[in-house]
Every structure is written in structure tokens, then in C-alpha cells.
Amino acid sequence: MTTARSFDAEAALRAAGLRATPGRSKILTVLAYETHPLSIERIRTRMGSTLNQVTLYRALEALADVGIVTRADMQHGHAHYELSAGRKHHHHVVCRNCGRVEDIEATHATQPEREALRRTKGFASIDDYALEFFGTCNRCA
Amino acid sequence: MTTARSFDAEAALRAAGLRATPGRSKILTVLAYETHPLSIERIRTRMGSTLNQVTLYRALEALADVGIVTRADMQHGHAHYELSAGRKHHHHVVCRNCGRVEDIEATHATQPEREALRRTKGFASIDDYALEFFGTCNRCA
DNA sequence: TTCATATATGCAAATTTATTGCGTTTATGT
DNA sequence: ACATAAACGCAATAAATTTGCATATATGAA
Numbered sequence: 040m041t042t043a044r045s046f047d048a049e050a051a052l053r054a055a056g057l058r059a060t061p062g063r064s065k066i067l068t069v070l071a072y073e074t075h076p077l078s079i080e081r082i083r084t085r086m087g088s089t090l091n092q093v094t095l096y097r098a099l100e101a102l103a104d105v106g107i108v109t110r111a112d113m114q115h116g117h118a119h120y121e122l123s124a125g126r127k128h129h130h131h132v133v134c135r136n137c138g139r140v141e142d143i144e145a146t147h148a149t150q151p152e153r154e155a156l157r158r159t160k161g162f163a164s165i166d167d168y169a170l171e172f173f174g175t176c177n178r179c180a
Numbered sequence: 181m182t183t184a185r186s187f188d189a190e191a192a193l194r195a196a197g198l199r200a201t202p203g204r205s206k207i208l209t210v211l212a213y214e215t216h217p218l219s220i221e222r223i224r225t226r227m228g229s230t231l232n233q234v235t236l237y238r239a240l241e242a243l244a245d246v247g248i249v250t251r252a253d254m255q256h257g258h259a260h261y262e263l264s265a266g267r268k269h270h271h272h273v274v275c276r277n278c279g280r281v282e283d284i285e286a287t288h289a290t291q292p293e294r295e296a297l298r299r300t301k302g303f304a305s306i307d308d309y310a311l312e313f314f315g316t317c318n319r320c321a
Numbered sequence: 322t323t324c325a326t327a328t329a330t331g332c333a334a335a336t337t338t339a340t341t342g343c344g345t346t347t348a349t350g351t
Numbered sequence: 352a353c354a355t356a357a358a359c360g361c362a363a364t365a366a367a368t369t370t371g372c373a374t375a376t377a378t379g380a381a
Contacts, residue, residue, distance in 0.1 A: 112253035165315035174306030
């Protein structure tokens with residue numbers, strides 16, 4: 040399994056056909072130490088904010104396009120990203136009150152993408168899915 | 181089952197403790213005729229754009245708070261809303277290329293919220309979830 | 322190792338999406 | 352028909368994201 044410490048950002052980038060620039064490597068290193076999806080703002084501060092805002096947006100878009108990171112929506116009004124490479128697909132539980140996020144393992148025995156594809160009429164392929172739960176965390180309850 | 185034609189917007193509003201204003205009723209009527217989540221922009225144009233932008237945002241927030249509508253994220257960079265009152269929980273399949281959306285019925289035998297709650301450590305309750313699939317539609321394939 | 326070049330970055334500006342404050346209007350219960 | 356809390360509209364602002372273009376750099380080939 041890919042752990043935070045052993046994650047090789049540059050290798051992942053090159054394997055995906057992207058250039059291994061310092062900025063992108065730093066982004067991935069930051070994300071590799073996190074267990075939750077981070078907002079762009081957070082990624083920025085964790086990086087030390089050397090990378091230009093626009094570049095950060097573009098880098099995350101590129102990383103998402105090749106599947107190294109995944110974009111998640113926590114209904115907070117802005118995008119969140121997390122490392123997907125080397126991680127098991129998992130779901131998020133989001134506190135409606137304070138925004139706290141907890142990961143839970145994927146619960147499905149079967150691949151939900153397959154099941155979903157069988158049920159659609161107009162789709163040729165389904166390659167990913169996002170599952171978010173919403174509720175109240177213990178601290179807010 | 182609640183169909184588009186029979187949906188009583190004013191009754192739904194009052195039952196939820198909200199005032200039945202023309203603007204809100206119109207929003208719900210618009211949504212009732214749709215099978216997909218609509219962007220705020222779309223809702224606005226479908227309404228005939230009499231309602232102020234800010235009021236529209238606030239109305240949708242209020243409607244989402246009481247559960248009449250549901251907010252969905254199609255990874256398009258802005259919020260989408262659909263009527264939830266009277267509809268079965270369902271999922272969305274989103275085309276990454278053109279944005280086309282197709283609904284599919286909920287596939288789970290058990291309530292996923294329950295399963296999720298059992299698996300969390302820090303949550304007191306989970307009352308909703310969102311499941312979106314991403315892929316390529318036939319037309320774009 | 323140097324070089325050519327597609328790729329990535331940075332800056333400034335613009336756009337899109339969403340929010341706030343506040344005074345006025347209106348739906349609703351009495 | 353009245354009082355009043357809830358909604359609304361307007362103007363301004365904030366937050367999130369994107370675009371165009373000039374410069375810099377990672378990478379493969381010579």
C-alpha cells in the first residue's frame with residue numbers, strides 16, 4: 040500500500056505523462072500527508088504558498104484529469120482535492136454544522152460503476168463515482 | 181407518487197413552515213417539471229427571470245434547509261438543485277465531456293446512511309447522502 | 322551536455338458564483 | 352384590517368475560478 044511517506048510524487052507525475060515540477064510535487068506531498076480532501080486554500084497554506092494561485096488551480100486540474108487526485112464536493116462552496124493514486128476508494132461523511140469530514144471505507148461488494156452502467160440508457164462508460172454522506176458529528180450534536 | 185403536474189408547491193411550502201410566496205412557488209413549479217438537477221442560472225431563465233438573483237439564492241437555500249429541494253454537485257463549478265419532495269432517492273450519472281445527466285434509481289437494498297453511521301467513529305447522525313457517477317455518454321463516446 | 326520545444330508558470334485582468342447589509346414589501350395568524 | 356416576522360430587492364462586496372499572454376523550465380533528442 041502507498042503510505043504518505045513512501046509516496047513518490049515525481050514518479051506518479053511522470054507515469055501519468057505530466058512533468059515533474061517542484062510545484063506539483065509539493066502539492067502531492069501535501070496531499071499525501073492528509074487523510075481528508077483539502078480545500079485549495081488549505082493546500083496553498085500547507086505548501087508554504089510559493090506557488091501562484093493560478094498555477095495551483097491549473098495543476099490540480101491537470102492532476103485530476105489524469106486521476107492522480109480526486110475532486111470532492113463537501114457542499115462548502117468550493118472544491119476539495121485529495122490524493123487518489125494508491126488509495127482505496129472511500130467515502131466521506133460531512134458534518135453539516137462544522138464541516139468536519141471523516142472517511143469511511145467503500146462498503147460495496149460489487150463495483151458500483153458497473154451496476155450503474157447497467158442501469159443507464161445513454162452512457163457508454165462510467166469510470167468513477169463520488170459518495171458523500173451528510174449528518175451531524177458528535178461534537179456538534 | 182407526486183408527478184410534475186400534481187405537485188402542490190404552496191402546500192409543500194406551508195407544510196415545511198415556509199411562506200408560500202409566488203417566487204418560491206414558481207421555483208418549485210419549474211423544478212417539478214424537470215427530471216434533472218438544474219443550475220441556478222437555468223432555474224432563473226426557466227422562471228422568466230422575474231425573481232431577483234439574491235432572492236433566488238436565498239430561496240433555494242431555504243428550500244434545501246427544509247428538504248424540499250436537494251443540492252447536487254455535478255462538478256460543473258456551480259450548484260444544481262432538484263426537487264426532492266415526493267421523489268425517490270436517486271443517483272446521477274454525469275458525462276464528463278458534455279455535462280449530460282441521467283438519473284438512476286437507488287441501487288441499495290439497505291439504507292446506506294445506516295451502514296455509513298455504523299462505520300463512522302465521530303458522527304451522531306447521518307440523514308442524507310449524494311451519489312454521483314462520472315463517465316462518458318453515448319453521444320460523446 | 323547542449324538544444325529545441327512542448328509544457329508549465331506567473332502576472333494582471335476578467336468572469337462567474339455566491340454573500341451581506343439594509344430598507345421595503347408581503348404572507349400569515351389573530 | 353392589522354401587526355409582525357418572514358421575504359424580497361437593490362447595491363455593493365466577497366469568494367472562487369478562469370483567460371490571455373509573455374516568460375521560464377522539464378524533458379527528450381542530437
